[in-house]
Amino acid sequence: TTEELKVLCFCETNCVAENLPNGITDIFIDGFHEPIHQPPARKSGKGGGLVTYINKRACDSQNIEKLKVNVDPNDYSGEFQFLKIHNCKGSNKTMIIVNFYRSPSKNPKNFIDLLDNIARGLDRHSRKQIMFFGDANIDLIKYDTDINGQNVIDILAKHSFAQLVSKPTRITDHSATLIDHVYPGRNGHS
16 A cells, blocks of 8 residues: 555656646545646657655655756766655655656666766755665566676665565566666665
8 A cells, every 4th residue: 555655666657747638637646645747858858757645644745845956967877856855754854856767778777877976966964864765677586697786786885775675576587677766765664
Protein backbone atom coordinates (compact mmCIF):
# COMPACT_ATOMS: atom_id res chain seq x y z
CA THR A 1 0.00 0.00 0.00
CA THR A 2 1.27 3.48 -0.87
CA GLU A 3 0.12 5.10 2.37
CA GLU A 4 3.25 3.83 4.15
CA LEU A 5 5.61 5.38 1.59
CA LYS A 6 6.84 8.96 2.08
CA VAL A 7 8.20 9.48 -1.41
CA LEU A 8 7.58 7.92 -4.82
CA CYS A 9 10.07 8.72 -7.57
CA PHE A 10 9.39 7.83 -11.17
CA CYS A 11 11.83 8.27 -14.01
CA GLU A 12 11.59 7.79 -17.75
CA THR A 13 7.97 8.86 -17.45
CA ASN A 14 7.89 10.27 -20.98
CA CYS A 15 5.20 12.54 -19.58
CA VAL A 16 4.43 16.06 -20.76
CA ALA A 17 1.64 17.33 -18.50
CA GLU A 18 0.30 19.73 -21.14
CA ASN A 19 -0.37 16.74 -23.42
CA LEU A 20 -2.53 14.90 -20.87
CA PRO A 21 -6.30 15.22 -21.44
CA ASN A 22 -6.87 16.80 -17.99
CA GLY A 23 -3.38 18.15 -17.42
CA ILE A 24 -1.40 17.27 -14.31
CA THR A 25 -4.54 16.05 -12.50
CA ASP A 26 -4.42 12.92 -14.69
CA ILE A 27 -1.44 11.69 -12.70
CA PHE A 28 -2.57 12.51 -9.14
CA ILE A 29 -2.32 9.70 -6.57
CA ASP A 30 -4.67 9.60 -3.56
CA GLY A 31 -2.90 10.48 -0.32
CA PHE A 32 -0.07 12.34 -2.09
CA HIS A 33 0.49 16.02 -2.81
CA GLU A 34 0.32 17.23 -6.40
CA PRO A 35 3.18 15.54 -8.26
CA ILE A 36 6.34 17.48 -8.96
CA HIS A 37 6.74 16.96 -12.66
CA GLN A 38 9.71 17.54 -14.92
CA PRO A 39 9.14 16.88 -18.64
CA PRO A 40 11.70 14.94 -20.68
CA ALA A 41 14.89 16.87 -21.42
CA ARG A 42 14.88 15.76 -25.05
CA LYS A 43 13.25 18.20 -27.43
CA SER A 44 11.33 15.30 -28.98
CA GLY A 45 9.65 14.70 -25.61
CA LYS A 46 10.32 10.99 -26.04
CA GLY A 47 12.15 9.16 -23.26
CA GLY A 48 13.20 10.68 -19.98
CA GLY A 49 11.06 12.79 -17.72
CA LEU A 50 10.78 12.68 -13.92
CA VAL A 51 7.86 12.73 -11.50
CA THR A 52 8.09 12.76 -7.70
CA TYR A 53 5.21 12.30 -5.27
CA ILE A 54 5.37 13.29 -1.59
CA ASN A 55 2.93 11.63 0.80
CA LYS A 56 0.62 14.04 2.63
CA ARG A 57 1.56 12.23 5.84
CA ALA A 58 5.22 13.23 5.32
CA CYS A 59 4.73 17.00 5.23
CA ASP A 60 2.40 19.87 4.40
CA SER A 61 2.41 21.03 0.78
CA GLN A 62 3.90 24.45 1.59
CA ASN A 63 6.98 22.63 2.94
CA ILE A 64 7.93 21.20 -0.47
CA GLU A 65 10.23 23.26 -2.65
CA LYS A 66 12.24 22.71 -5.79
CA LEU A 67 15.88 22.97 -4.81
CA LYS A 68 18.23 24.93 -7.01
CA VAL A 69 21.42 22.99 -7.59
CA ASN A 70 24.23 24.33 -9.72
CA VAL A 71 24.04 22.00 -12.73
CA ASP A 72 24.95 23.06 -16.26
CA PRO A 73 21.57 23.23 -18.06
CA ASN A 74 23.31 22.18 -21.29
CA ASP A 75 24.72 18.98 -19.77
CA TYR A 76 22.39 16.23 -20.95
CA SER A 77 24.42 13.38 -19.41
CA GLY A 78 21.46 12.75 -17.13
CA GLU A 79 18.19 14.26 -15.94
CA PHE A 80 17.93 15.38 -12.32
CA GLN A 81 15.12 16.68 -10.13
CA PHE A 82 15.94 18.16 -6.71
CA LEU A 83 13.37 18.64 -3.96
CA LYS A 84 13.70 19.95 -0.43
CA ILE A 85 11.09 18.93 2.12
CA HIS A 86 11.07 21.10 5.24
CA ASN A 87 9.71 20.06 8.65
CA CYS A 88 9.04 16.41 7.86
CA LYS A 89 6.25 15.17 10.09
CA GLY A 90 7.47 12.99 12.94
CA SER A 91 11.05 14.28 12.84
CA ASN A 92 10.76 18.01 12.07
CA LYS A 93 13.90 17.58 9.91
CA THR A 94 14.62 18.63 6.35
CA MET A 95 14.99 16.03 3.62
CA ILE A 96 16.49 16.45 0.16
CA ILE A 97 15.30 14.13 -2.61
CA VAL A 98 17.27 13.64 -5.82
CA ASN A 99 15.37 11.85 -8.59
CA PHE A 100 17.53 10.98 -11.62
CA TYR A 101 17.55 9.24 -14.99
CA ARG A 102 20.32 8.41 -17.47
CA SER A 103 19.33 7.30 -20.94
CA PRO A 104 21.22 4.20 -22.08
CA SER A 105 22.33 6.27 -25.10
CA LYS A 106 24.23 8.72 -22.86
CA ASN A 107 27.86 8.18 -21.89
CA PRO A 108 28.02 6.53 -18.43
CA LYS A 109 31.32 8.20 -17.52
CA ASN A 110 29.90 11.67 -18.19
CA PHE A 111 26.84 10.80 -16.09
CA ILE A 112 29.02 9.52 -13.22
CA ASP A 113 31.11 12.71 -13.34
CA LEU A 114 27.93 14.78 -13.18
CA LEU A 115 26.61 12.66 -10.31
CA ASP A 116 29.89 13.23 -8.43
CA ASN A 117 29.63 17.01 -8.96
CA ILE A 118 26.04 16.98 -7.71
CA ALA A 119 26.89 14.92 -4.61
CA ARG A 120 29.84 17.26 -3.90
CA GLY A 121 27.50 20.25 -4.27
CA LEU A 122 25.11 18.70 -1.75
CA ASP A 123 27.91 18.30 0.82
CA ARG A 124 26.96 21.71 2.20
CA HIS A 125 23.63 20.15 3.29
CA SER A 126 25.38 17.68 5.60
CA ARG A 127 22.86 18.14 8.42
CA LYS A 128 19.92 17.16 6.20
CA GLN A 129 18.73 13.73 5.20
CA ILE A 130 19.58 13.30 1.52
CA MET A 131 18.41 10.47 -0.71
CA PHE A 132 19.09 9.63 -4.35
CA PHE A 133 16.53 7.60 -6.37
CA GLY A 134 16.70 6.77 -10.04
CA ASP A 135 17.39 4.73 -13.12
CA ALA A 136 21.04 5.03 -14.07
CA ASN A 137 20.92 2.25 -16.68
CA ILE A 138 24.10 0.98 -15.05
CA ASP A 139 23.76 -2.65 -13.97
CA LEU A 140 25.01 -3.07 -10.40
CA ILE A 141 24.63 -6.87 -10.65
CA LYS A 142 27.80 -6.67 -12.80
CA TYR A 143 29.63 -4.68 -10.10
CA ASP A 144 32.61 -7.06 -10.02
CA THR A 145 33.27 -6.71 -13.74
CA ASP A 146 31.81 -3.33 -14.74
CA ILE A 147 33.85 -0.21 -14.06
CA ASN A 148 30.77 2.03 -14.38
CA GLY A 149 28.95 0.15 -11.61
CA GLN A 150 32.06 0.31 -9.44
CA ASN A 151 32.45 4.03 -10.06
CA VAL A 152 28.82 4.88 -9.23
CA ILE A 153 29.00 2.94 -5.94
CA ASP A 154 32.44 4.32 -5.03
CA ILE A 155 31.61 7.95 -5.84
CA LEU A 156 28.39 7.98 -3.87
CA ALA A 157 30.02 6.05 -0.99
CA LYS A 158 32.67 8.78 -0.89
CA HIS A 159 29.79 11.17 -0.14
CA SER A 160 28.26 8.84 2.52
CA PHE A 161 25.58 7.22 0.33
CA ALA A 162 25.04 3.46 0.22
CA GLN A 163 23.06 1.54 -2.42
CA LEU A 164 20.05 -0.03 -0.72
CA VAL A 165 18.76 -2.37 -3.45
CA SER A 166 20.68 -5.62 -3.91
CA LYS A 167 18.36 -7.67 -6.14
CA PRO A 168 17.41 -7.20 -9.81
CA THR A 169 14.90 -4.43 -10.54
CA ARG A 170 14.35 -5.31 -14.19
CA ILE A 171 13.66 -8.92 -15.05
CA THR A 172 12.88 -10.23 -18.53
CA ASP A 173 12.83 -13.71 -20.05
CA HIS A 174 16.49 -13.24 -20.98
CA SER A 175 18.05 -11.09 -18.27
CA ALA A 176 17.92 -9.75 -14.73
CA THR A 177 19.53 -6.37 -14.06
CA LEU A 178 19.81 -3.91 -11.19
CA ILE A 179 19.57 -0.58 -13.01
CA ASP A 180 17.26 1.22 -10.57
CA HIS A 181 19.23 2.74 -7.73
CA VAL A 182 18.25 3.85 -4.22
CA TYR A 183 20.86 5.61 -2.10
CA PRO A 184 19.71 6.65 1.36
CA GLY A 185 22.41 8.81 2.75
CA ARG A 186 23.22 11.07 5.59
CA ASN A 187 21.17 11.17 8.77
CA GLY A 188 19.51 7.80 8.46
CA HIS A 189 17.16 5.92 6.21
CA SER A 190 13.58 6.70 5.35
